[in-house]
Amino acid sequence: MCSISGYEISKPVMPAAFDCVTRKPQQAEVFSAPSDLSPASLLRQIIAVGGDLVATNSNRGWWPRHQRQNARSLLRQNARSLLRRIQILLTLFEFLLESRRTLPPLANLCLKEFYIIVHRARFLLDYFFQSSRLWVLLRNQMISCQFHELEHDMSTLLDVLPLNELGLTVDVWEHIELLQQQLGSAVLRFDSRDEELRVKVLYFLNEFEEQRQPDTADLKTTFLDRVGILDAMDFESEIEFLEDKIYNNRESDAKTDWATIAGVIAVARYSKFLLFGIHETLEGKQKYRNKPAPYSISIPSDFCCPISLELMLDPVVVSTGQTYDRSSIAQWMASGHKTCPNSGRTLVNTDLIPNRALRSLTSHWCAVNSVPCRSVQGSSGCATTLVAAKATVEATRAITQILIQHLSIGDLDSKKAAAGEIRSLAKIAKENRIIFAEEGAIPLLSLLLHSQNPTAQENAVTALLNLSIHDANRRKIINQDGCLTSIVTVLRRGLTPESRENAAAAIFSLATLHDNKKLIVDEPGGAEALAWLLRNGSTTGKKDAVMALFNLSMHPESWERMVDSNAVEALVGALEEEIVAEAAAGALALLVRRSVVAGLAGWEEKAVMGLTGVMRTGSSVGRQNAAAALHEIRRRGGMVVGKRVAVVSGVSALAPAVPLDGTKRSRMKAAALARILQRRKVATPPPPSTMAAAVCARVAGYRKRFES
Structure with a gap:
């Protein structure tokens, strides 16, 4: 036996703990009805599932945080209509169960189809109720089609069901005849007001695409009064839901325009900051910060270039056997470097051999994950580049300007919150990292490193770490007056362990560029602080420290500072710890x-x-x-x-x-x-x-x- 919302039923049966918010509403072919149950048992299961469905959703809050009468619940009429029709059908099924009549074979066949319909209705209603408002709005037509398809299938079954052979009472007959008339006249309908609202949200996207910022009053009227998003928490919930949809991407629907979804996220985030500021967005940020990047599909590490950390468009092998993206390693060599960036070994030649096996695997991964491919100039393979839509970029630029303003002239709480938002957004998309640097975030974050507020300092150093993932930003950070010194100061005397660990990670990231290694090695106290963290830090801190020392060891002039700072001694000691032993051995092999x-x-x-x-x-x-x-x-x-x-x-x-x-x-x-x-x-x-x-x-x- 298995349970559906408190009802004990016999297997087999479709599960009702659905988590259907991550999937599309299910089609009829997904379900199957039990074949080994008697008509009475099948009726009991239909009544149990359908009754629970009606009881749960009839009293369900239609987004209970919403209190305004003039803000409508999206697709509410379709959902309520479906519930009423299932409730009428339940009167028929309850009568058949109580009458204990022997049902004709055709009626038994129809019961199995009704069993499938009530499960489809449950999936659809759960999908509708558990989805965010903006998601339902953007999927308005698809969800309306699902409601209409269910009504059409109900009408067909009632036409096939031999009602004259069931001995129905007058009141049951009246209910079923009325239901037949309603279903027979049902047509596919889209709520014009819902559709108008969807177009309005997309209009804001178009405004950003044309490099115009939407009117504040228009944003307020649309999102607060019409969609029913009442405060910053509501906005944050909407954003998180849409980001999860993009990241999970479990809906294998080729018609879903994920670039548009990403744009709506940017519009919602801009509206949140514009209408409510940033002070209300701190609650629950830890969960948000730890989420994977939602604007792009998570790329396997084996497919990422060790230099750019991006998907390899054209993987090639150098003389040391390491694989890089052609453009990244070519730029490295053109800058005068004669060593392998990953291993530090001297390149015996400048030949770049195409890694066709990896290119084939990358292309297959792109096809499986529905990532668009484009041809790479000068090669026969194909690869991908995940580029946000222009509207998303412009909306992000507008968001950046708001955050930069708070970071520049705000009080400590505003600066702390702005640095936290930059920390989060710089983690999730390459375009964000480029825009933040272009708009002047690096100097302001560098100043915030001196804050005596632990959260502000941690947000600032982690934001710089995330910005440094982009090559050009590494140069900007290292060239910013006093920024490297401030990062080393946080590494040595950071107010929290996380600040010190992320400072070490930032040094590791900055040291991936050869020109930065000597500057970092010569920075007073830097190597000593890394050695201390390698000996005394947490597991994460030790990993960050040993990788930073490994990168610095690649520079041929680093050895004396490594000796004087006791970094060599710390690397020798790290050989006894399994988590860092191999990286320590790599650094020692260079020194x-x-x-x-x-x-x-x-x-x-x-x-x-x-x-x-x-x-x-x-x-x-x-x-x-x-x-x-x-x-x-x-x-x-x-x-x-x-x-x-x-x-x-x-x-x-x-x-x-x-x-x-x-x-x-x-x-x-x-x-x-x-x-x-x-x-x-x-x-x-x-x-x-x-x-x-x-x-x-x-x-x-x-x-x-x-x-x-």
């Missing part, structure tokens, strides 16, 4: 290319043991990084250090297994390490005091040469 760092790391037994542990349990990339680090330590750390590496238990056994996969360069280093360890005769290392003195002398010598 130990310097003899001084190789000597220091080689003398640390836990460094060699930690790298050995990564070789034993790490992923393919982690094992390659650990083998490369050990190879550089043995090669550049001197004879004594090389012998010390050779005697560590497990290195000789693990090294031969590493070259089986990975890039060509990593395979070569791992193979070289394996060969050297296999033929080296183990020698007893000198006493620790002698080794320490030798390393210290080498460090002093290198620093003296560096200073001169």
